[in-house]
Amino acid sequence: MPRPLSQDQKLIRRILRVNHAGEHGAVSIYSAQLKRLPSGANDLEAWLKETLSHENEHRLAFREAMSSRFAKPCRALSVWSVGGWFLGSITSTWGRTGIFACTAAVERTVHAHLEEQIAFLRHHDTELAALVERIQIEEISHLSYAEERLGPKSGLAASLRTVISFATEVLIALSTRGDSIRLRYRLQAAIEG
Numbered sequence: 001m002p003r004p005l006s007q008d009q010k011l012i013r014r015i016l017r018v019n020h021a022g023e024h025g026a027v028s029i030y031s032a033q034l035k036r037l038p039s040g041a042n043d044l045e046a047w048l049k050e051t052l053s054h055e056n057e058h059r060l061a062f063r064e065a066m067s068s069r070f071a072k073p074c075r076a077l078s079v080w081s082v083g084g085w086f087l088g089s090i091t092s093t094w095g096r097t098g099i100f101a102c103t104a105a106v107e108r109t110v111h112a113h114l115e116e117q118i119a120f121l122r123h124h125d126t127e128l129a130a131l132v133e134r135i136q137i138e139e140i141s142h143l144s145y146a147e148e149r150l151g152p153k154s155g156l157a158a159s160l161r162t163v164i165s166f167a168t169e170v171l172i173a174l175s176t177r178g179d180s181i182r183l184r185y186r187l188q189a190a191i192e193g
């Protein structure tokens, strides 16, 4: 009879499931922005292609990390595909401001989640902690690139970032059926405990 999972093992599986789904959404966002790149933002094509290749690598790395930890992908991956594609498409209609505001909002939200995960994983799964830290370096580079180019805060950029950050958190919570919220509470409890 299989031994019941410890709380730590459950948390590690949740981290993998949420992260893999998030990378799936990121692939959809950047794919849509590339596909619908407005003519005034053609110079962003190379950066979007490179960023998309990073997100594909991240998704694969989290998927590969699942098997040895007996974790399974989120069952609502299609929500991430549709949500990501919608977000990428709509933000590209605002051109450079929309694309950079989207990247800044999404990557800032992701960054906050990764910080908590690393603090927990350093004590419970050093191999996975190292993977998340490696991926976080590239996520920070996406965030910095977008924030540097957003320039002085415009009303449009600030509004888009607020709406997109909120939408990203809601999408994460809905698609994981509240897992991301429980994960945040449990990670904070585990880190503090």
Ligand SMILES: [Fe+2]
Pocket: 023, 026, 054, 055, 058, 059, 135, 139
């Ligand atoms: Fe990523």
Ligand SMILES: [Fe+2]
Pocket: 026, 055, 107, 138, 139, 142
């Ligand atoms: Fe990213």
